[in-house]
Amino acid sequence: xxxxxxxxxxxxxxxxxxxxxxxxxxxxxxxxxxxxxxxxxxxxxxxxxxxxxxxxxxxxxxxxxxxxxxxxxxxxxxxxxxxxxxxxxxxxxxxxxxxxxxxxxxxxxxxxxxxxxxxxxxxxxxxxxxxxxxxxxxxxxxxxxxxxxxxxxxxxxxxxxxxxxxxxxxxxxxxxxxxxxxxxxxxxxxxxxxxxxxxxxxxxxxxxxxxxxxxxxxxxxxxxxxxxxxxxxxxxxxxxxxxxxxxxxxxxxxxxxxxxxxxxxxxxxxxxxxxxxxxxxxxxxxxxxxxxxxxxxxxxxxxxxxxxxxxxxxxxxxxxxxxxxxxxxxxxxxxxxxxxxxxxxxxxxxxxxxxxxxxxxxxxxxxxxxxxxxxxxxxxxxxxxxxxxxxxxxxxxxxxxxxxxxxxxxxxxxxxxxxxxxxx
DNA sequence: CGCCTTTGACCGGCGC
DNA sequence: GCGCCGGTCAAAGGCG
Numbered sequence: 001x002x003x004x005x006x007x008x009x010x011x012x013x014x015x016x017x018x019x020x021x022x023x024x025x026x027x028x029x030x031x032x033x034x035x036x037x038x039x040x041x042x043x044x045x046x047x048x049x050x051x052x053x054x055x056x057x058x059x060x061x062x063x064x065x066x067x068x069x070x071x072x073x074x075x076x077x078x079x080x081x082x083x084x085x086x087x088x089x090x091x092x093x094x095x096x097x098x099x100x101x102x103x104x105x106x107x108x109x110x111x112x113x114x115x116x117x118x119x120x121x122x123x124x125x126x127x128x129x130x131x132x133x134x135x136x137x138x139x140x141x142x143x144x145x146x147x148x149x150x151x152x153x154x155x156x157x158x159x160x161x162x163x164x165x166x167x168x169x170x171x172x173x174x175x176x177x178x179x180x181x182x183x184x185x186x187x188x189x190x191x192x193x194x195x196x197x198x199x200x201x202x203x204x205x206x207x208x209x210x211x212x213x214x215x216x217x218x219x220x221x222x223x224x225x226x227x228x229x230x231x232x233x234x235x236x237x238x239x240x241x242x243x244x245x246x247x248x249x250x251x252x253x254x255x256x257x258x259x260x261x262x263x264x265x266x267x268x269x270x271x272x273x274x275x276x277x278x279x280x281x282x283x284x285x286x287x288x289x290x291x292x293x294x295x296x297x298x299x300x301x302x303x304x305x306x307x308x309x310x311x312x313x314x315x316x317x318x319x320x321x322x323x324x325x326x327x328x329x330x331x332x333x334x335x336x337x338x339x340x341x342x343x344x345x346x347x348x349x350x351x352x353x354x355x356x357x358x359x360x361x362x363x364x365x366x367x368x369x370x371x372x373x374x375x376x377x378x379x380x381x382x383x384x385x386x387x388x389x390x391x392x393x394x395x396x397x398x399x400x401x402x403x404x405x406x407x408x409x410x411x412x413x414x415x416x417x418x419x420x421x422x423x424x
Numbered sequence: 425c426g427c428c429t430t431t432g433a434c435c436g437g438c439g440c
Numbered sequence: 441g442c443g444c445c446g447g448t449c450a451a452a453g454g455c456g
Contacts, residue, residue: 218427218429219428219429220429220447220448220450221449222431223445225446242427242428251447
């Protein structure tokens with residue numbers, strides 16, 4: 001079987017040899033153009049954005065750059081103090097919603113196999129692959145003043161779609177009158193297709209394909225992906241959330257250019273709170289938010305990022321990320337003199353494809369999904385990053401944000417090679 | 425026994 | 441119309 005696939009693959013490659021492979025274009029190359037590269041120093045200096053700092057300055061990248069995949073590089077092998085190591089220490093996670101207009105981080109469980117689990121960075125934007133381009137629901141904000149890092153809601157998106165189709169239907173009706181049933185049918189089908197849930201994807205460097213994001217998934221399919229320029233046979237796995245009535249899907253595949261990179265694509269929004277099942281481990285969560293009295297109140301200007309939650313926090317430090325009209329700010333609540341914390345722009349927290357406010361309100365205090373940066377930043381990072389500026393000369397920037405890549409010097413080279421490979 | 429993965433078959437969309 | 445491909449179905453089997 002495998003042999004046959006390999007043969008097929010080989011034949012396919014021979015067929016397509018003159019041209020660049022199709023699938024590579026649809027997946028990886030798209031990610032190439034959408035990735036943003038941000039370096040993180042080996043010392044994990046995190047640039048702390050001041051209240052008046054805009055996103056461009058925070059990330060040292062043009063915010064207008066579109067990016068679909070986010071990616072956390074592993075440094076565990078030779079960089080014991082890597083950002084992700086620190087993340088693992090605290091076992092923080094972060095997550096977000098796929099179709100809300102808010103951005104959030106959420107705590108969630110980390111797999112036991114910590115040697116190879118790397119943090120995933122949720123996206124602020126759906127993936128734009130060839131067959132999914134129609135599903136992109138928002139444009140990347142060109143400035144922090146733009147629609148923030150959120151993607152448009154599906155509702156809005158669907159509204160637009162519906163309008164579009166309605167207009168089309170009307171046109172068809174004008175042209176064909178009662179005879180225009182076929183085009184209408186087509187339009188209807190197109191509408192159905194377009195109305196698919198927005199997708200969000202991110203990259204993870206891991207040798208584990210199916211990262212445990214706390215939700216329960218059932219694999220319902222697997223396909224061989226024949227898109228590697230190096231004749232590497234890759235498989236794409238399809239998962240569905242096992243919760244009844246929840247139609248969230250997850251697609252996992254490895255990058256054809258760098259098999260160590262896992263591309264995970266989520267589609268849809270969970271219709272249920274974060275699972276309390278053993279797999280979710282959520283009961284282990286502590287509730288610093290409660291302790292500090294911070295809330296998960298909704299806000300008009302918050303981020304929305306879809307996705308998975310990894311890295312469960314065991315001892316949360318109050319730390320928040322906020323997005324105001326003109327600035328992104330990280331606030332260290334613990335630095336507050338009286339320990340209190342005011343979050344003027346606190347976001348509504350949407351867990352990985354699920355409105356976590358449900359979970360946090362409907363469940364006991366023992367379960368608290370903060371949806372905050374604190375959930376993924378360790379105290380070390382936090383302390384390091386407070387009032388720390390990036391050493392631009394060393395090219396060791398240090399920011400954390402959805403859709404952003406983290407690299408230290410060595411890893412950045414690897415990453416750049418990776419991108420070069422994709423471009424070629 | 426229930427849940428999960430595996431895997432070949434099937435279907436629909438799309439490009440040629 | 442045909443073939444390719446992505447996505448899904450569903451039967452079979454494994455595992456705890």
